[in-house]
Amino acid sequence: xxxxxxxxxxxxxxxxxxxxxxxxxxxxxxxxxxxxxxxxxxxxxxxxxxxxxxxxxxxxxxxxxxxxxxxxxxxxxxxxxxxxxxxxxxxxxxxxxxxxxxxxxxxxxxxxxxxxxxxxxxxxxxxxxxxxxxxxxxxxxxxxxxxxxxxxxxxxxxxxxxxxxxxxxxxxxxxxxxxxxxxxxxxxxxxxxxxxxxxxxxxxxxxxxxxxxxxxxxxxxxxxxxxxxxxxxxxxxxxxxxxxxxxxxxxxxxxxxxxxxxxxxxxxxxxxxxxxxxxxxxxxxxxxxxxxxxxxxxxxxxxxxxxxx
Amino acid sequence: xxxxxxxxxxxxxxxxxxxxxxxxxxxxxxxxxxxxxxxxxxxxxxxxxxxxxxxxxxxxxxxxxxxxxxxxxxxxxxxxxxxxxxxxxxxxxxxxxxxxxxxxxxxxxxxxxxxxxxxxxxxxxxxxxxxxxxxxxxxxxxxxxxxxxxxxxxxxxxxxxxxxxxxxxxxxxxxxxxxxxxxxxxxxxxxxxxxxxxxxxxxxxxxxxxxxxxxxxxxxxxxxxxxxxxxxxxxxxxxxxxxxxxxxxxxxxxxxxxxxxxxxxxxxxxxxxxxxxxxxxxxxxxxxxxxxxxxxxxxxxxxxxxxxxxxxxxxxxxxxxxxxxxxxxxxxxxxxxxxxxxxxxxxxxxxxxxxxxxxxxxxxxxxxxxxxxxxxxxxxxxxxxxxxxxxxxxxxxxxxxxxxxxxxxxxxxxxxxxxxxxxxxxxxxxxxxxxxxxxxxxxxxx
Numbered sequence: 233x234x235x236x237x238x239x240x241x242x243x244x245x246x247x248x249x250x251x252x253x254x255x256x257x258x259x260x261x262x263x264x265x266x267x268x269x270x271x272x273x274x275x276x277x278x279x280x281x282x283x284x285x286x287x288x289x290x291x292x293x294x295x296x297x298x299x300x301x302x303x304x305x306x307x308x309x310x311x312x313x314x315x316x317x318x319x320x321x322x323x324x325x326x327x328x329x330x331x332x333x334x335x336x337x338x339x340x341x342x343x344x345x346x347x348x349x350x351x352x353x354x355x356x357x358x359x360x361x362x363x364x365x366x367x368x369x370x371x372x373x374x375x376x377x378x379x380x381x382x383x384x385x386x387x388x389x390x391x392x393x394x395x396x397x398x399x400x401x402x403x404x405x406x407x408x409x410x411x412x413x414x415x416x417x418x419x420x421x422x423x424x425x426x427x428x429x430x431x432x433x434x435x436x437x438x439x440x441x442x443x444x445x446x447x448x449x450x451x452x453x454x455x456x457x458x459x460x461x462x463x464x465x466x467x468x469x470x471x472x473x474x475x476x477x478x479x480x481x482x483x484x485x486x487x488x489x490x491x492x493x494x495x496x497x498x499x500x501x502x503x504x505x506x507x508x509x510x511x512x513x514x515x516x517x518x519x520x521x522x523x524x525x526x527x528x529x530x531x532x533x534x535x536x537x538x539x540x541x
Numbered sequence: 542x543x544x545x546x547x548x549x550x551x552x553x554x555x556x557x558x559x560x561x562x563x564x565x566x567x568x569x570x571x572x573x574x575x576x577x578x579x580x581x582x583x584x585x586x587x588x589x590x591x592x593x594x595x596x597x598x599x600x601x602x603x604x605x606x607x608x609x610x611x612x613x614x615x616x617x618x619x620x621x622x623x624x625x626x627x628x629x630x631x632x633x634x635x636x637x638x639x640x641x642x643x644x645x646x647x648x649x650x651x652x653x654x655x656x657x658x659x660x661x662x663x664x665x666x667x668x669x670x671x672x673x674x675x676x677x678x679x680x681x682x683x684x685x686x687x688x689x690x691x692x693x694x695x696x697x698x699x700x701x702x703x704x705x706x707x708x709x710x711x712x713x714x715x716x717x718x719x720x721x722x723x724x725x726x727x728x729x730x731x732x733x734x735x736x737x738x739x740x741x742x743x744x745x746x747x748x749x750x751x752x753x754x755x756x757x758x759x760x761x762x763x764x765x766x767x768x769x770x771x772x773x774x775x776x777x778x779x780x781x782x783x784x785x786x787x788x789x790x791x792x793x794x795x796x797x798x799x800x801x802x803x804x805x806x807x808x809x810x811x812x813x814x815x816x817x818x819x820x821x822x823x824x825x826x827x828x829x830x831x832x833x834x835x836x837x838x839x840x841x842x843x844x845x846x847x848x849x850x851x852x853x854x855x856x857x858x859x860x861x862x863x864x865x866x867x868x869x870x871x872x873x874x875x876x877x878x879x880x881x882x883x884x885x886x887x888x889x890x891x892x893x894x895x896x897x898x899x900x901x902x903x904x905x906x907x908x909x910x911x912x913x914x915x916x917x918x919x920x921x922x923x924x925x926x927x928x929x930x931x932x933x934x935x936x937x938x939x940x941x942x943x944x945x946x947x948x949x950x951x952x953x954x955x956x957x958x959x960x961x962x963x964x965x966x967x968x969x970x971x972x973x974x975x976x977x978x979x980x981x982x983x984x985x986x987x
Binding site: 292293294306310311312377379380396397398399404484485486487488489490501504505506507508509511 | 619622623626630643647751752753800801802803804805807810813814817819946949950953954959962963976979980983984986987
């Protein structure tokens with residue numbers, strides 16, 4: 233974007249009206265003014281709470297004195313905290329992998345539907361993603377309900393044993409991941425579908441002429457063309473999944489035996505429910521370095537590929 | 542707009558006349574002369590129960606000429622808890638706010654002492670139970686006023702028919718309506734046998750072992766019945782003691798007769814269990830029975846709320862008081878105290894209890910015999926023993942007598958229920974105790 237100021241010269245001795253006029257004519261000034269509402273909004277809703285969380289994390293439990301990194305040091309010595317770290321990683325990574333696979337497969341199915349009926353399918357498949365998660369998770373809670381699970385009702389009728397979906401660690405973890413995948417897979421699907429539509433048809437034609445199999449077309453044409461979208465989508469989803477709260481809160485509240493807690497729910501349990509706000513803030517801040525590392529690797533890869541192109 | 546030029550002479554004459562009129566005018570008390578009051582009360586789940594509080598507040602406001610803004614804040618989704626935390630952080634908000642169980646202690650440094658109000662109420666309405674005192678009075682100061690609205694007992698609510706048919710226990714004979722309990726044999730052994738019998742009969746007791754309040758309150762009362770304490774009043778961790786071992790052994794036996802998924806139960810699971818006719822007993826305030834009256838009247842007709850079984854150290858019943866507190870940054874503390882005193886009068890409490898269908902419990906000794914509890918039904922008298930009218934049980938709260946800031950964390954993180962589940966699932970007793978000790982050690986930070 234060219235900037236008038238770079239070429240022009242602002243007269244310091246001229247009248248102030250004329251300098252203001254020139255300032256207002258700069259593209260950078262206009263861009264800044266147009267972005268100002270968003271900057272203010274982000275400062276108010278993102279930067280301030282983030283800064284305040286950092287400040288809280290440096291206070292003692294009674295919030296009366298500065299303890300530096302004392303809260304972080306304290307958490308490193310807690311078994312439950314490391315369990316939460318493990319569970320958060322397990323939850324986020326497993327869910328993102330499954331969302332990506334399911335999104336990829338479904339995107340291909342939808343892509344192959346004739347364009348006339350495709351819109352209906354796209355709309356229907358997006359439903360899980362557009363329903364507020366707290367509401368759809370409530371519906372899942374009824375399906376998994378300890379006493380009245382619809383799944384168990386079916387199992388009983390076909391002669392299978394009931395499953396304690398939310399009462400056993402393994403099943404409870406499976407359940408929260410399943411619901412997250414159900415909600416999040418449509419996002420991957422729509423992103424991948426957009427990417428698929430942008431792959432030039434000539435590449436497939438050339439591959440077909442060269443005798444490429446279906447798998448080779450996917451591996452050598454589709455995937456390389458979608459790589460950046462896959463990376464960006466995975467990163468975005470990883471951030472959102474790590475920061476998840478509602479699914480676990482509604483389904484299990486971290487039970488049984490804290491084995492489904494993730495950072496968000498554990499921070500709430502410690503900070504709000506148990507009255508240790510600085511420790512809760514500290515738990516929630518642990519997501520930052522993990523996500524920063526993931527973001528650095530993924531974005532570096534994208535930039536590298538961008539410069540190769 | 543019309544403008545008119547005013548001469549100096551005219552201005553002086555007009556000003557003098559206005560000043561005379563102002564000085565000579567009699568003092569007229571405005572409609573809201575005593576200022577404004579902003580109150581945040583718990584949004585009652587019983588339809589119409591808020592109206593009783595609202596009417597009482599309006600009566601007081603009209604009499605005292607105070608403008609009152611009332612917000613009924615739901616505890617669903619922890620909204621009330623979050624509001625309290627936000628107001629404490631912002632040092633701004635309601636003049637009176639409803640606070641559950643451990644919250645007065647949590648915000649002890651930000652609440653206005655209420656000794657003058659509560660001590661007068663004790664003189665008028667009788668003393669409060671030890672749990673209310675433990676939670677509301679710290680360092681000799683009453684931090685908040687025990688509230689009628691929202692305060693509850695979580696005693697057993699049994700199915701009369703199932704207990705009789707499957708366990709051979711006549712609950713109504715043991716806890717007759719309008720008369721003192723005849724429950725000397727109602728102890729933890731009898732309870733365990735009844736649990737076994739009902740389990741065999743396909744109608745197990747529905748006692749949760751998650752980390753939410755109902756589960757924690759039940760195990761708290763059973764721990765107290767064994768004298769099992771995790772942290773003593775001085776703040777020493779005393780997890781590794783025989784009483785705790787006995788209580789865990791008891792729970793291990795009991796869990797064998799409970800539904801297999803109780804570790805994941807929340808506060809609605811036991812209600813559904815009873816209302817759907819799946820089980821013979823739950824531990825809950827009469828909310829489950831009240832919903833059953835509407836949704837499953839046949840079940841409701843068979844429900845009877847009664848006392849806890851006794852253990853080696855006594856008969857303990859879980860009592861969860863709500864409090865009304867006033868922030869020390871409140872601008873109208875005198876009006877707040879006046880309103881709280883008014884709402885805590887016996888006549889006010891009786892209206893609140895009636896409006897809640899008997900759910901709400903005043904914390905004062907003389908206020909446990911309102912006719913609502915005697916007359917509510919069907920079956921008539923089902924709530925008679927709910928407010929513990931014969932002082933048959935020692936009212937308690939889980940994690941007491943630990944210092945509040947430790948007890949609150951033991952309570953909210955469900956340490957005792959987690960211990961029971963761990964031990965039941967095969968973990969060695971010592972390992973479970975070590976785990977609990979380590980967790981609690983983390984709660985000691987200041």
